[in-house]
Amino acid sequence: MNLLEVQHIEKYYGKRGSITKALNDLSFSVNAGEFVAIMGPSGSGKTTLLNCISTIDTVTSGTIALDGTDVTALKGRRLSDFRRKNLGFIFQDFNLLDTMTAYENIALALSIQRVSPNRIDGAVRKVASQLGITEVLDNYPYQMSGGQKQRVASARAVVTNPKIVLADEPTGALDSKNARMLLDRLGHPNRKHHATILMVTHDSFSASYASRVIFLKDGAIFHELTRGADNRKQFFPKIMRVVTMLGGELSDAR
Amino acid sequence: MLVRLSLKNIQHGLRDFAIYFFTLTVAVAIFYVFNAVGGQTAAINMSQMGTEASSLLSQTLATISVFVAVVLGLLIVYASRFLMKRRHREFALYMMLGMSQRRISAMLVSETFLTGLASLGVGLVVGVGLSQLMSALVASMFEADMSAFQFTVSSASIVRTIVSFAIMYLVVMLLNTRAVTRMKLIDLMSSGKKTEQVKVKNPILCTVVFLIAAAILAFAYHLVISDFDDTFSNMGIATLMGCIGTLLLFWSVAGFFLKIALSMREHYLTGLNAFTVRQIASKINTVVFSMSVICIMLFFTITMMSSAFALRNGMMENVRTRCPADFETSSAQMLSSIAEGKGPAHDDVVEHYARYGYDVMAPLGEYVHFHSYYDQDVTLYKAGESATESEMVPAPTSPRAMTNPFSTIVRLSDYNQLMDLYGRDRLELSDGEYAVVCDLEASQRELDVLLAGGVDAKVFGQVLKSRYDKSQDGFIKNGPMRQNEGFVVVPDGVVDESCAATDYLIGNYNEEAMAHLDETEKMVQEQLLAVDRVSDPVNADDSEFWVKSMTKASAVNSAIVSGAMMTFVCLYLGVVFLVASGAILALRTLSDSVDSVARYDTLRKIGVDEGDISRSLFKQTGFFFLLPLLVACFHSIFGIKMMLPVLGAIGIQHVWGSIAITCVVILAIYGGYFLMSFIGGKRIIHGK
Numbered sequence: 001m002n003l004l005e006v007q008h009i010e011k012y013y014g015k016r017g018s019i020t021k022a023l024n025d026l027s028f029s030v031n032a033g034e035f036v037a038i039m040g041p042s043g044s045g046k047t048t049l050l051n052c053i054s055t056i057d058t059v060t061s062g063t064i065a066l067d068g069t070d071v072t073a074l075k076g077r078r079l080s081d082f083r084r085k086n087l088g089f090i091f092q093d094f095n096l097l098d099t100m101t102a103y104e105n106i107a108l109a110l111s112i113q114r115v116s117p118n119r120i121d122g123a124v125r126k127v128a129s130q131l132g133i134t135e136v137l138d139n140y141p142y143q144m145s146g147g148q149k150q151r152v153a154s155a156r157a158v159v160t161n162p163k164i165v166l167a168d169e170p171t172g173a174l175d176s177k178n179a180r181m182l183l184d185r186l187g188h189p190n191r192k193h194h195a196t197i198l199m200v201t202h203d204s205f206s207a208s209y210a211s212r213v214i215f216l217k218d219g220a221i222f223h224e225l226t227r228g229a230d231n232r233k234q235f236f237p238k239i240m241r242v243v244t245m246l247g248g249e250l251s252d253a254r
Numbered sequence: 255m256l257v258r259l260s261l262k263n264i265q266h267g268l269r270d271f272a273i274y275f276f277t278l279t280v281a282v283a284i285f286y287v288f289n290a291v292g293g294q295t296a297a298i299n300m301s302q303m304g305t306e307a308s309s310l311l312s313q314t315l316a317t318i319s320v321f322v323a324v325v326l327g328l329l330i331v332y333a334s335r336f337l338m339k340r341r342h343r344e345f346a347l348y349m350m351l352g353m354s355q356r357r358i359s360a361m362l363v364s365e366t367f368l369t370g371l372a373s374l375g376v377g378l379v380v381g382v383g384l385s386q387l388m389s390a391l392v393a394s395m396f397e398a399d400m401s402a403f404q405f406t407v408s409s410a411s412i413v414r415t416i417v418s419f420a421i422m423y424l425v426v427m428l429l430n431t432r433a434v435t436r437m438k439l440i441d442l443m444s445s446g447k448k449t450e451q452v453k454v455k456n457p458i459l460c461t462v463v464f465l466i467a468a469a470i471l472a473f474a475y476h477l478v479i480s481d482f483d484d485t486f487s488n489m490g491i492a493t494l495m496g497c498i499g500t501l502l503l504f505w506s507v508a509g510f511f512l513k514i515a516l517s518m519r520e521h522y523l524t525g526l527n528a529f530t531v532r533q534i535a536s537k538i539n540t541v542v543f544s545m546s547v548i549c550i551m552l553f554f555t556i557t558m559m560s561s562a563f564a565l566r567n568g569m570m571e572n573v574r575t576r577c578p579a580d581f582e583t584s585s586a587q588m589l590s591s592i593a594e595g596k597g598p599a600h601d602d603v604v605e606h607y608a609r610y611g612y613d614v615m616a617p618l619g620e621y622v623h624f625h626s627y628y629d630q631d632v633t634l635y636k637a638g639e640s641a642t643e644s645e646m647v648p649a650p651t652s653p654r655a656m657t658n659p660f661s662t663i664v665r666l667s668d669y670n671q672l673m674d675l676y677g678r679d680r681l682e683l684s685d686g687e688y689a690v691v692c693d694l695e696a697s698q699r700e701l702d703v704l705l706a707g708g709v710d711a712k713v714f715g716q717v718l719k720s721r722y723d724k725s726q727d728g729f730i731k732n733g734p735m736r737q738n739e740g741f742v743v744v745p746d747g748v749v750d751e752s753c754a755a756t757d758y759l760i761g762n763y764n765e766e767a768m769a770h771l772d773e774t775e776k777m778v779q780e781q782l783l784a785v786d787r788v789s790d791p792v793n794a795d796d797s798e799f800w801v802k803s804m805t806k807a808s809a810v811n812s813a814i815v816s817g818a819m820m821t822f823v824c825l826y827l828g829v830v831f832l833v834a835s836g837a838i839l840a841l842r843t844l845s846d847s848v849d850s851v852a853r854y855d856t857l858r859k860i861g862v863d864e865g866d867i868s869r870s871l872f873k874q875t876g877f878f879f880l881l882p883l884l885v886a887c888f889h890s891i892f893g894i895k896m897m898l899p900v901l902g903a904i905g906i907q908h909v910w911g912s913i914a915i916t917c918v919v920i921l922a923i924y925g926g927y928f929l930m931s932f933i934g935g936k937r938i939i940h941g942k
Contacts, residue, residue, distance in 0.1 A: 056859065077863060084861030095856040099532040107523055112862050117523035156860065 003196050004030040004053070004164060009062030011048055011219075022048040023059070024219035030164070035187065035197045037207035039239075040216030041246060046200045047168060049216070053198065054166045055083055067163055084113055088157030088195075092169035094149045096141045102128075102152045103137040109156045127159045131185045147178030154186055158195060167199040171206045183209040204243055208236040215242055222246065256357075260365040263344075273844055273930065274333050275373060277837040281326045282377025282419060284833065287385045288315055288322075288826045289411035294385070294392045295818070297406060307815040311822065318823055319414070322830050327422040329834045333841055334366070334426050338433065340845055345434070346442035359434040363427045370423040374416060381415070382407055395566075395818040455509035455539075464510065467502035470495050478896040489896060496553070496889060501546040503885065508538045526862065526870045533853075533874050537846055544838050545882045551831040552886035552924070556916055557893030562824035563912030564901055566817035569734040571908070573806075573813045576693075577732040578676040580763045581778065583607075583614060583803035584731070586756040587628075598628035600754035601799045610785045614759060614803075617774050621761025622675050624668035626730075626741065628755035629714055632660045637708030637719070647709055659690060659697065659740025660711055662755070664730070669743045672730065672760060681726065685745055688718040691728040692740035701725040701740055713742065714750045730758060732804065734813040775807050825919075832920060835882070836927025840934075843875050847935035854939040864940075871935050879928045883920075 011023040022045045030036050040046050051057035053064055055071050064071050066086060074082050088109075089095075096105050106124045111117070128134045131151045136144050144152065150170060157165050170186075171179035186197065187209055199210065207213050209232060215223040223242050227235045264271055292312025348358055386405060474495040477488045515522055515531040522528050585603040604623065607614045615621070634647040669691075670680040681689055688711055690701055702724040711718050729738040767774040782803045854867055894901075894909065901909060 077865070080858075080861050080863045082861075087861065089859055091859070095859060097529065097532070097853050097856060099536045099853070100528065104528050104532070108526075108528060109860055111523050111525055111528060112860070112866065114525065117520045120523050 002029040003032040003034075003067055004198070005063075005065040006049075006053070007063050007065075009049075009052060009059045009064060011045070011052060011057070012060045021219050023052070026062075026216075026220060028214060028221060028224075030196060030198060032163075032196055034212060035210045036199070037210035037213045038198065038200045038216060039202060039204070039207050039213055039243070040222070041202070044216040045219040046202075046216055048219075050166055050168050050198070050200045054087055054089065055079055085160075086163045088160060088162035088165040090150070090154050090157045090165065090167040090170045092172040094141070094146075094153045094173070096149055096153055096156075098141050101138050101140055102133060102144065102148075102155075105141075105152055106137075106156045106159050109160050113160060123159055124155075127155045131155045132181070145178070146174050147181060150174055150178070150182050151185060154182065162195070164196045164198060167197060169201055170199060171201065171203055176205070179203070179206060204236065204239045207239050208232050213239055213242075215246065217246060256361055256364050257368070260361055260368055263361075263365060264369060271337070271369075273837065273840045273934065274337060275369060276930075277333065277833060277840075278330065278369065278373035279377040279380060280833055281329070281830075282374055282415060283381035283384055284826075284829055285319065285322065285326070285418065286378055286381030286408075286411050286415045287388050288822065289319055289414050290381075290385045290406070290408040291315055291388060291392060291822055293408040293411065294389045294406055295396065297404060307811070307818075310815065311819055314819055315822060315826065316414075318826055319418070322826065323418045323422065325830055325834060327425060329837060330422050331426055331429060333837065334430065335433070336841055336845070338362070338430060340848075342437075342442045345437060346439060349437075349439050349442065355435050355437070359431040362430045362434060366423055366427050366430065370419065374419055378412060378415065392818075395821060396814055457509070457513060460506045460509035463502050464506035467499050467506060470499035471503065474499060475892045478892050492896070497546075497550055500549050500885065500889070501543070504542045504546045504549070504882075507881075508542050511535055511538055526857075526866050529853075529857070530870045530873050533846075533850065533870070534877050537842075541842060541878065544842070545878070548835040548838060549882035549886045549889070551835050552883055552920075553889040553893060555828040555831045555920065556886060556890040556913075557897065558824040559828045559916040559919065560890070560894055560909065560913045561897040561901060562820040563915050564908040566821050567908040567912065568901070569813040569817050572736065573734045573810045576729060576736065577734070577806045577809045578678070579732055579760045580806050581618060581803070582732050582758070582760045582805075583782065583801065584756055584758045585799045585801045588798055588800055598630075598753045598755045599798060600625055600757060601801075603757045603759050603801060606799070606801055607782065607785060610788075612781055612785065614782065617763050617767035617778070618759075618761040619764030619767075620675055621759060622668070622672045623757075623759045624665070624671070625754050625757040627663040627665075627714075627749045627753045629661055629663055629750075629753060632658070632663075632742075633712045634660065634704075635710045635712070635717075637710055639710070647704070647707075659692060659701065660713075660742055662741035663713060663749060664691075664741055664743050665746045665749055666743055667746050669728075669730075673728070675760065675762070678728065681728075681743055683721055683743065683745055685747070686716075686718055687721040688713065688742050688744045689721045690725045690740055690742055691738065692725050693727055693729045693736045693738045694740075695736070697739045698725050698727075711742065713744055714748055714753070716748050718744060718748070730760075732760070732806065732809060734809050771807070775805060778803065778805055779808065828916075828919065829923060832923040833927075836924050839878055840927045840931040843878055843931040844934050844938065846874075847871070847938040851939055867939065868936055871939065872932055875928065875932045875935060879924070879931070883924065 006029065007027050009023055009026050010021065013020040013022055024045075026045075026049065038046050038049065048057065052059050053066075053071070055074065059072055062072070069082065069086075071082065096102075097108070100108065103124060106127065107120050110120045110123060115123070124137075125134065128137055131154060133148060133151050133155060136148050136152070139148075141149055141152075150173070154165075154167075154170070157167075167186075171182060174182065183206060197210075199206070201207050211227050213225045214221060215225075223245075225235075225238055225242060230238070292308055292315055295308035295311050345358055348361075349355070385408075389406065474492040477492040477495075512531070512535040515535070522531060583603050585601045585606055587599045587601075604614055636647055666681065666683050673680050681691070683689060690705065692698055692701060705720055705722065705724050708723065709720055711720070725740065729736070730741075731737060763771070763774060786801050786803055788797070857867055858864075894913075
């Protein structure tokens with residue numbers, strides 16, 4: 001079953017005369033429970049794509065359907081309702097609220113959905129143990145390491161059981177050890193509860209955790225890889241090969 | 255180049271600057287408006303009471319203006335320093351680019367100069383406009399008609415405003431320059447990267463401080479409401495204790511706040527409440543001092559305005575209802591001579607004036623000339639017990655404890671004659687009856703309690719029964735204040751002529767005197783008052799009698815002048831305090847919004863409604879505006895109680911009305927600043 005259906009979307013920037021096509025007739029779909037990575041050189045439209053799917057940005061044409069709902073047609077209150085109920089976000093710079101503890105940051109995602117306060121505690125502790133952050137729950141962001149912060153942010157994204165988790169360079173600000181730990185943990189709920197993850201990255205190593213990798217170039221799909229029966233170590237060189245094929249343009253890939 | 259940079263900076267920092275500039279402009283306008291009041295008074299009022307009143311008003315307002323200038327100066331220094339701290343990173347950039355500190359301070363000076371110039375210009379234009387509206391208030395204060403309305407511009411006030419504000423801006427420039435030369439690049443660079451640390455105060459210490467604060471405040475409240483006589487001597491101590499108590503209270507509440515919020519788990523984890531609470535908690539500790547100052551300013555504003563308006567309205571009503579006669583003079587025995595144990599003494603006022611060669615009767619038409627009696631040995635008994643002469647009841651002494659209301663006795667026929675002159679109801683008494691007449695609220699209360707139990711009075715050896723079970727509203731002496739602490743009216747036959755006391759001559763002017771009222775008044779004021787001055791205990795400590803004259807016109811005049819004075823002084827201070835409070839809070843909440851933009855972005859990204867975000871901002875802004883106001887309102891209940899002895903003499907019924915007016919003024923200015931902070935904050939966090 002296709003959870004996410006992206007059809008012929010285009011995104012133009014600029015005015016008449018100097019139009020930049022950030023996304024150029026892009027179509028793909030994601031099944032429920034998939035972990036999809038999107039790779040591509042800078043300026044290939046990865047982040048624009050993610051922003052369009054996450055309803056932060058709007059497309060110029062085309063449709064994006066999540067579980068049958070056309071998100072490009074949503075506006076105002078229904079839009080934020082939709083975002084709150086169906087989407088989970090993980091950002092490169094964590095976007096934790098610095099005035100609140102880890103616990104409260106995670107709980108906030110539930111309380112803005114009007115989840116009853118006595119159900120919040122259980123949900124927060126469960127997701128915290130899955131992501132290995134139980135011991136930092138009472139800490140403020142400034143008292144945590146980058147890896148811990150990102151795992152708290154991930155906990156906030158998945159605690160509401162969203163239909164899809166959208167991750168924008170989640171490992172971008174982390175060292176490789178912390179990145180591995182995050183992806184391991186993030187993979188954990190993915191496998192067990194079939195949460196769907198769409199992750200934008202330019203890091204081949206991070207991408208190798210995904211079950212499918214979509215490569216973008218100039219706003220269009222350049223190539224697509226499916227892990228299939230491979231394990232991560234077998235999958236990684238395949239990704240590297242495509243990255244090399246994309247050439248110097250993905251030079252910032254690790 | 256420097257000017258262009260300054261202009262660019264002002265433009266760029268407009269969201270911080272707007273409220274600052276607005277406040278400067280309002281300050282200039284207020285300063286001008288109240289300084290111009292004196293001149294407007296002179297224009298409106300020339301014919302009625304000469305220049306004396308208006309020059310007194312101008313002088314008072316000018317003196318108050320010095321204090322106001324200090325308050326506004328502190329506000330401007332605070333605001334500009336606050337804004338400067340927010341620009342540390344900008345300064346760091348300038349210094350990194352190789353700008354010398356001298357250039358930076360020159361830039362700041364030119365910024366201050368430009369904003370100063372602009373605010374003075376705009377403020378004066380607004381001030382001149384507002385001052386035309388003010389002239390309507392001036393006219394109604396002096397009960398002048400508005401037909402003679404003129405567009406007035408007071409050049410003296412303009413000059414005074416410019417000079418005062420020029421000095422304030424100069425001080426700001428000097429302080430800023432000093433601050434800039436002391437800045438170190440390394441400190442400036444790191445100032446933006448402060449980690450958001452939530453300091454949690456020791457809860458035990460907080461509890462202790464809270465209890466101390468509560469105790470201090472309770473004691474201060476106790477001081478002002480318990481000791482009726484000593485209220486005024488305690489006022490200073492109570493106010494000082496109130497200030498300290500308020501500061502400690504806010505300090506401890508700031509420490510408590512998060513704990514209390516966290517303990518309400520259910521509520522805390524609902525919607526954006528946790529975020530709102532954390533936002534407030536992250537800054538509450540830094541605003542303890544400013545909130546205390548604001549609370550105290552609000553307290554003064556509420557108390558001052560409410561009592562001033564009540565006093566003014568009360569006096570105006572009293573001169574209308576309690577000054578029915580055109581002229582009054584009396585000769586009373588000095589209290590000191592009574593205290594020395596001499597018997598009652600009487601001196602005919604008409605003869606007294608005649609000794610100085612004046613004929614006080616000359617301008618009078620209708621008049622009453624009579625005297626009261628004094629009985630030192632008056633005794634009270636419970637009703638019916640007088641026959642056995644047991645059960646003596648102590649007479650109430652008036653709150654200020656000078657006289658026993660039962661010792662002063664007036665004959666029924668004299669009293670009723672006077673009431674006919676005043677156009678008030680006569681008193682009916684049968685033989686063997688008496689009535690107590692008073693109009694001072696505090697005395698009324700005590701007498702009513704006493705008389706409700708039924709009291710017989712033995713006056714000049716005769717036992718009389720009380721006709722009524724409460725005191726009767728009435729007075730002999732005219733005046734803008736209620737001052738009758740009580741006297742007894744008895745049937746004519748009771749009195750002993752050898753105990754004659756205060757002599758009264760009260761009457762209305764005859765037709766001729768009325769026809770030349772201005773000259774009559776002038777004659778009376780100059781000649782008779784000159785005689786009075788001789789017997790005034792201030793001038794003569796050996797005189798046995800105190801002779802005092804007054805006219806209705808002078809009572810009305812003095813009520814108008816002192817009423818206007820109180821109104822304008824309290825309005826001036828109140829408005830300035832409100833503007834200062836509102837401006838400080840607005841600056842703080844707006845800059846907090848600027849600091850929190852990223853947080854609101856995060857909220858939006860995780861799917862929080864714009865509506866919920868606005869509500870959270872509303873709650874945060876509301877919290878900081880409401881908390882000091884609530885505490886100030888609570889303080890004011892006791893502040894107004896402190897004024898009750900004075901208000902009681904005027905008539906207390908105007909308090910509610912004037913509290914309502916005060917609320918409107920507070921709502922307009924303080925509420926206005928609240929709205930500006932909220933709307934401005936919303937615009938900032940919505941960005942783009």
